[in-house]
Amino acid sequence: MDEYVLMDRRPQHLYMHVPFCSGKCSYCAFYSEPYGSARAERYLDALERELAPWTDVAAGGCATLYIGGGTPSLLSGAQWSRLFGILAPVTAGGVGEWTVEANPGTLSAERLTALAAAGVNRISLGVQALDDAVLSALQRRHRVADVAPSVALVREAGIANVGLDLIAGLPGVEDAHWRDTLAQAIALMPDHVSVYALGVEPGTRLAQQAACGAVRLPADSAVMRALDIAASVLADAGLESYEISNYARAGRQSLHNLACWRGGDYLGLGPAAASRVGRERWTNAPDLAAYCAALEAGAPPPREHEPVDAETDLLERLLFRFRLAEGVPVADCCAEAGPVGEALWLRWQPELERLQNEGVLIAADRRWFTTVRGREVLDSILERLMP
Numbered sequence: 001m002d003e004y005v006l007m008d009r010r011p012q013h014l015y016m017h018v019p020f021c022s023g024k025c026s027y028c029a030f031y032s033e034p035y036g037s038a039r040a041e042r043y044l045d046a047l048e049r050e051l052a053p054w055t056d057v058a059a060g061g062c063a064t065l066y067i068g069g070g071t072p073s074l075l076s077g078a079q080w081s082r083l084f085g086i087l088a089p090v091t092a093g094g095v096g097e098w099t100v101e102a103n104p105g106t107l108s109a110e111r112l113t114a115l116a117a118a119g120v121n122r123i124s125l126g127v128q129a130l131d132d133a134v135l136s137a138l139q140r141r142h143r144v145a146d147v148a149p150s151v152a153l154v155r156e157a158g159i160a161n162v163g164l165d166l167i168a169g170l171p172g173v174e175d176a177h178w179r180d181t182l183a184q185a186i187a188l189m190p191d192h193v194s195v196y197a198l199g200v201e202p203g204t205r206l207a208q209q210a211a212c213g214a215v216r217l218p219a220d221s222a223v224m225r226a227l228d229i230a231a232s233v234l235a236d237a238g239l240e241s242y243e244i245s246n247y248a249r250a251g252r253q254s255l256h257n258l259a260c261w262r263g264g265d266y267l268g269l270g271p272a273a274a275s276r277v278g279r280e281r282w283t284n285a286p287d288l289a290a291y292c293a294a295l296e297a298g299a300p301p302p303r304e305h306e307p308v309d310a311e312t313d314l315l316e317r318l319l320f321r322f323r324l325a326e327g328v329p330v331a332d333c334c335a336e337a338g339p340v341g342e343a344l345w346l347r348w349q350p351e352l353e354r355l356q357n358e359g360v361l362i363a364a365d366r367r368w369f370t371t372v373r374g375r376e377v378l379d380s381i382l383e384r385l386m387p
Helices: 037-054 079-089 108-119 132-137 144-156 175-187 207-210 220-236 255-261 289-297 308-322 329-338 339-357 372-378 378-385
Strands: 013-018 064-069 095-102 122-128 160-169 192-197 240-243 246-248 267-269 273-276 279-285 303-307 362-363 367-370
Touching: 013 255, 037 267, 037 289, 064 079, 064 255, 079 095, 079 108, 095 255, 108 144, 122 144, 122 303, 144 160, 160 175, 160 220, 175 220, 192 220, 220 240, 220 246, 240 255, 255 308, 308 329, 308 339, 308 378, 329 339, 339 362, 339 378, 367 372, 372 378
Parallel strands: 013 064, 013 267, 064 095, 095 122, 122 160, 160 192
Antiparallel strands: 192 246, 240 246, 267 273, 273 279, 279 303, 362 367
16 A cells, blocks of 8 residues: 555544553453563654654644553653654644553653643543452552552643543452442542453463363353443443443543544554554554564555445444444435445345344434444344445
């Protein structure tokens, strides 16, 4: 792919993958590397080169900027200062929502003050569990005692929007224990809570433990019950479900993720980062050394690239939207897409009506919504809508 052929399209949403972690959690299948100062400096050199061709496109600022990982908060103060300089061509034009992921216990008051001064206005904390024994079993490096002080430091720095990530369906966490976890999280007054069902990914330590019987995974019914409990408890605390795994107070939804679920274009930078711009999508290889070497040689990072035809593009962008509580304006989107959309609507309309009769979808105000049962079987709904 000629990566500059898309310059006439200005991605409104920028994601940056910082691939460094202090260790590997038992469940984690995301790409990461051990942190080292020299390695991080080389990464920043390469990142600057990858961003350079896009700076003119992004000079007007962006709607959202999301720095994830890995653990971005492991970067040193000097490295953050350098990263701010690299991003200056983008951020000088303004950033609507600027999120940085962090782990509890990895943030200092000085670092957070610098982040806030640069324009960061949202922090997402990877809490995952609120029990030291469970955190140890997951091979997390923080402890419960790190969480509340981290939230306090974020707010003291003037960053008002704080999100917490939790995992539902962890081995050994019964309903009462899970309710206590949710109560502890709510007591921190988060603006946003993500609740992800535990996934057992091939190649992870958790998968190996489950295979040999060292860890007994909960039944699917127990995981669904944990998700139902979370939905009820968080709603009672004023955190509204706006996406199948995400809850927020009014006006505190993750605008970056919301844009991606709505089918917006996004540019990803860094090893393992994914991009979708127009009808082109590509994913950088999950290989820091190869990423740096290619950019040092003046070449794009090694990546998988796939052009997307008009029908697939429309289909995929619509399917993602079924995750959202706001519903999907299927007929309107199809009408805007012209002949390709009209063909998709003719194919989908009878299936949507069958799904409605089965009680997993409902239609209202020209939008299609999943019911409570529909959210439980969303994957099967999407499969039926695929060609």
